[in-house]
Amino acid sequence: MLPGGWTAGVPFPSVESEIRVYAIVRSGGRQHKVAVGDIVEVDKISTAKVGDTVELSTLLVVDGDAVTSDPWVLAGIKVQAEVVDHHKGQKIDILRYKNKTGYRRRQGHRQQYTAIKVTEIPAAAK
Numbered sequence: 001m002l003p004g005g006w007t008a009g010v011p012f013p014s015v016e017s018e019i020r021v022y023a024i025v026r027s028g029g030r031q032h033k034v035a036v037g038d039i040v041e042v043d044k045i046s047t048a049k050v051g052d053t054v055e056l057s058t059l060l061v062v063d064g065d066a067v068t069s070d071p072w073v074l075a076g077i078k079v080q081a082e083v084v085d086h087h088k089g090q091k092i093d094i095l096r097y098k099n100k101t102g103y104r105r106r107q108g109h110r111q112q113y114t115a116i117k118v119t120e121i122p123a124a125a126k
Helices: none
Strands: 021-027 030-035 039-043 053-063 066-068 078-088 092-098 103-109 112-120
Touching (some): 030 039
Antiparallel strands (some): 053 066, 053 078, 078 112, 092 103
């Protein structure tokens, strides 16, 4: 038995450098790393219905070794995504308490989210 659990006569798996294209996009004041086929949970997009296509503004595109961060080039690149679902997040409890005064307040909150599936990341013009 060889190091790593490999046995003699069994070829090592080929280590091919898979070119993975991903982008950093902005949605709802947050930034998300997305690739084609990813399902991402973003703040609710109230104007979109399930099945609609939305465009997300791009901050960075990585295509293998090529990294595009020029704002003039990225202005023309919009990541396409399809709305999959609208749902609420997990409930958080907000508790306020002041010692010795009898002051107690309880408040709950559930953030509304939109699940989107990334369908296309256009290549940057070189």
